[in-house]
Amino acid sequence: MNPKFAIVGAGVIGRQHGLVTSQLTDRLELVAVADVVPDRAAALTAERGGRPYASLTEALAAEEIDVVVVCTPTGLHGTVAIEALDAGKHVIIEKPAEVTVARTDEIIRARDKAGTLVTVISQHRFDPSTEKTLAAIAAGEFGRVSSGIAAIDWWRGQSYYDSGDWRGTWELDGGGALMNQGVHTVDLLVAALGRPVEVFAYTGTLAHERIEVEDVATGVVRFASGALGVLHATTSAYPGLSARLQVHGDRGSAVIDNDQLAFFHATPVGQDIEERLMGTTRVTSGGGSGDTAGSNPGQLSDAHRSQYLNFLDALAGRAELRVDLETNRQSIAVITGAYESARTGKPVRLG
């Protein structure tokens, strides 16, 4: 029988999950949507099915549920996820898992007690551009991977921050450009460069008002392998450019710009690199010289659907879960470490 799903939080991303569940009716059934604003739950169930509830507690009491999808503001993810785990449910949590490492660890402990599956949405891990880059790194085709850049050059108007009380607050958003918008690209940097061990950062709130968190963050990260990374996250880059990952090794490099491979060059193991005194290859968005490969048009629901399929396969015992809480915890550690560094003016070691 197909697993029964409940979505908690019927806002911007909750509606996206409603769309994805409606595309996967052969694999799952949406039975409930809970939101503290009843009209939102009612609107989503009218569109995508299931029955509306005012809270997860009510939904759990009334419905048979296998999987709870947590789409509330970030600082409430732990409360909702732990309630679901204590009731023995599997959980899908929107990114980031929580606002601090300590709160993420509370969810990890609840998962270990429940013995159920928990994935954290990091949909860009499923983009073909990411998969191709990570496969090349794993195969040794980038050689020694020595550096990377995670850059999020986005614009969010003041109206975005004013659109929800929780946006731009430490308690519920957990951070600004680096945490809310940047966590995806930080996650890809960690996936490419390995375990992060130290971070140093500056942050500023420079182009918005009435927010507690940063709208610009810059930083540097050192990884266990010795590789070095650069962080640049802003919601103050008008009119809004791209999210970009660069990864560089001594046998290959990749540039992923807005989910697409803008540049890719890998050297198969056993093949020599071309000896060059100086190498320069011009990279243009949409394809530079060297091999390039496209990916999906980056539709949010496509990427979410790919992660749902991995979760459903893992639930059926047919696949390994590709993004778990421990994976997301590393990105949260980098980001909260960057905030601590910006506050103290010192580099922060990551445990």
Ligand SMILES: NC(=O)c1ccc[n+]([C@@H]2O[C@H](COP(=O)([O-])OP(=O)(O)OC[C@H]3O[C@@H](n4cnc5c(N)ncnc54)[C@H](O)[C@@H]3O)[C@@H](O)[C@H]2O)c1
């Ligand atoms: N994966 C992505 O690309 C992506 C994109 C956008 C947002 N997100 C994440 O999704 C989460 C929600 O963001 P959003 O933009 O949808 O916010 P939102 O404000 O649009 O929606 C949140 C919803 O949760 C409801 N809610 C609050 N507390 C609740 C509770 N205790 N129980 C039930 N419902 C509750 C609110 O009423 C609201 O409808 C955040 O963690 C955010 O980081 C992820």
